[in-house]
Amino acid sequence: MHPRPSPQGKPVSLFVTCIVDMIYPQTGMSVVKILEHLGVEVDFPLGQTCCGQPAFNSGYQDEARVVARQFLRAFKDAQVIVTPSGSCCAMVRHEYPRLFADDPVLHAEAERIASLTWEFTEYLVDGLGITDLGLRLPQPQTVAFHDACHGLRLLKLGAASRALMQHTENATVVDLPNCDVCCGFGGLFAVKMAEVSSAMLEQKCSDIDACAADTIITGDASCLTQMNGGLSRRGSSKRVRHVADVLADALPEVSHAE
16 A cells, blocks of 8 residues: 555645536535635646546446546646545545556556545545634534445545534534435446335435434535435425535635635
């Protein structure tokens, strides 16, 4: 494993991910606003595409390698890579070295890139050592967390996002029942095992409706999409939001204006 260098004092290259780029561009902007609020220089490598996770999870490793090579090219000059997705971060960190295990040159580069890649909240708390961003929500709000599977199980995420919200004024953090249970999305799982996925989603939506929180927070836009679809279809007033968007709502007005 390549040594994991400190990201402190270095510019960040944003890996925005496919779903954020196509459906939730405001989440990418929220990440940039938070980082610039902290004085971090942010760039956006224009050559970035997908991380290759859909092909990889489907068993198409050769096709995944083609996409992963483009990722390595796009981020070859990055000093730190930050992404608002635990699942995409896990792909780069855990699977890229395995994808290129038989290629000494690309394996070394995959190990290096993996060591530079951070999930957004992990970067703030574990990388920069910051839990208090100096934020205040415009109105009091009760929030709870859904722990997305890849982030929780492969990256051991969860504590960082909660710490950031606990240090945000006007935010009260409560527990979501079964917060660590899958929402049923799982990428192609929701397509290949639609009935099982729907049953898992129905239970997740019931837990959300039973929760005292106004807003459910997660760190993966795919899980967010799955849960909000289920909540909408059942006529629930509850919604799930990305942690970056909630934190961006709490930025000082000066930061918003900038």
